Amino acid sequence: MSQHIGEIAAIITALCWALNGVAFEAAGRRVGAMAVNYLRIVFALILLSLTAWVTRGLFFPVDASASTWLWLVLSGFVGFVLGDMFLFEAFLLIGSRVSMLIMAMAPPLAALIGYLVMDETITGLGLLGIFIIMAGISLVIMGRNADTNAEGLRSPLSPKGLFYAFLGALGQALGLILSKIGMGGTYNAIAATQIRAFTAVISLTIIVTIQKKWPAIRYAFTEKRALRNIATGAVIGPFIGVTLSLVALQYTSTGIVSSLNSLSPVFIIPISMIVFKEKVMPKEVIGAIISVAGVMVLFL
Numbered sequence: 001m002s003q004h005i006g007e008i009a010a011i012i013t014a015l016c017w018a019l020n021g022v023a024f025e026a027a028g029r030r031v032g033a034m035a036v037n038y039l040r041i042v043f044a045l046i047l048l049s050l051t052a053w054v055t056r057g058l059f060f061p062v063d064a065s066a067s068t069w070l071w072l073v074l075s076g077f078v079g080f081v082l083g084d085m086f087l088f089e090a091f092l093l094i095g096s097r098v099s100m101l102i103m104a105m106a107p108p109l110a111a112l113i114g115y116l117v118m119d120e121t122i123t124g125l126g127l128l129g130i131f132i133i134m135a136g137i138s139l140v141i142m143g144r145n146a147d148t149n150a151e152g153l154r155s156p157l158s159p160k161g162l163f164y165a166f167l168g169a170l171g172q173a174l175g176l177i178l179s180k181i182g183m184g185g186t187y188n189a190i191a192a193t194q195i196r197a198f199t200a201v202i203s204l205t206i207i208v209t210i211q212k213k214w215p216a217i218r219y220a221f222t223e224k225r226a227l228r229n230i231a232t233g234a235v236i237g238p239f240i241g242v243t244l245s246l247v248a249l250q251y252t253s254t255g256i257v258s259s260l261n262s263l264s265p266v267f268i269i270p271i272s273m274i275v276f277k278e279k280v281m282p283k284e285v286i287g288a289i290i291s292v293a294g295v296m297v298l299f300l
Contacts, residue, residue: 083171
């Protein structure tokens with residue numbers, strides 16, 4: 001068992017991401033996407049700062065260079081702010097299962113951006129992985145479009161929701177590339193996540209103020225169930241998930257970790273069936289498995 005610590009940590013990380021998505025979807029249905037996005041990143045920043053204080057002796061990442069701050073601030077804005085704003089809207093429009101499956105596009109998008117921006121190569125096997133992922137996502141979307149509602153009418157997925165989920169995947173991919181540049185292969189990952197989360201808190205505070213969303217934020221504190229889901233999602237995802245992903249990277253290769261982390265779309269299917277009583281089409285299950293297989297091929 002001890003020789004597979006990395007693999008076990010990566011699988012639990014994938015489960016964390018799945019539970020994270022379900023918790024935020026449930027909260028968003030009660031208090032809206034903006035309140036969920038804002039409060040979960042505030043909770044996550046507090047937890048990350050406490051963890052950094054215990055593990056590094058620094059409550060705030062004052063040891064980061066100006067260049068590191070620049071790239072990680074950009075990464076935080078693109079990934080945590082823009083990307084997650086679109087993703088949480090997608091949760092409300094098309095649900096967390098399909099949204100997170102489309103998020104499986106993030107690894108191939110990151111590979112493509114890395115090729116265009118950082119001269120990283122894409123092998124023939126990598127292109128095959130991208131094709132397999134797209135095929136799996138298409139199969140899930142077709143499966144959902146064939147589903148019917150309680151009245152027996154067709155209930156197609158929202159095109160806006162699909163587009164928002166794609167923008168969420170693109171934001172995550174760009175955020176990953178910017179983080180890689182900012183960390184330079186040596187800077188502490190928890191501290192880097194702190195900078196990204198700090199950027200998100202500042203940016204979202206400005207956005208909430210401009211859009212006059214503070215009443216929605218205050219209302220979220222009156223919805224104890226939603227607040228509990230937000231806090232749970234913040235602990236499971238940005239806190240435990242990030243920590244376990246770092247543990248996984250210490251004990252096994254990046255390719256294995258990335259592949260196992262991509263199991264979230266598969267894990268989220270039974271979770272959504274239990275939590276939301278959603279009907280799952282056979283095509284969705286097959287599509288989820290195909291998409292995960294595509295990510296695994298991409299990192300071979």
